[in-house]
Amino acid sequence: MVDILGRILEMRRKRHWTEYELGKRADISQSTITTWYKRNQLPNLVTLERICQAFGLTLSQLVAEDGNLVSLSRDELEFLELYQCMNASQRRYFTEFMKSLKEDDESRGL
Numbered sequence: 001m002v003d004i005l006g007r008i009l010e011m012r013r014k015r016h017w018t019e020y021e022l023g024k025r026a027d028i029s030q031s032t033i034t035t036w037y038k039r040n041q042l043p044n045l046v047t048l049e050r051i052c053q054a055f056g057l058t059l060s061q062l063v064a065e066d067g068n069l070v071s072l073s074r075d076e077l078e079f080l081e082l083y084q085c086m087n088a089s090q091r092r093y094f095t096e097f098m099k100s101l102k103e104d105d106e107s108r109g110l
Helices: 004-014 019-026 030-039 045-055 059-063 074-084 088-107
Strands: none
Touching (some): 004 019, 004 074, 019 030, 045 059
16 A cells, blocks of 8 residues: 655655745645645545646556656656656646657657
């Protein structure tokens, strides 16, 4: 069984977010988050969905045993972890950049 609170903490630390930052992004009070850990309580489903949205994950990704639903190489995992840490604006720029690389390769017949 997956340690939900542990996964939330892990995802928060990967992004260098405080409990306050997660709360702000997920529209949850910091005191609520602190209480989960003090009382070893799990967030309800609606709250988990807000947390997942803040992290840019699906609920399935959050609760997957290895944090990964498909088999990926180390490079692919690193790539996805970096992407998940980006804000919305950074993701848009990055996506456009990747599309331009693909289009460039296609136009050169690669």
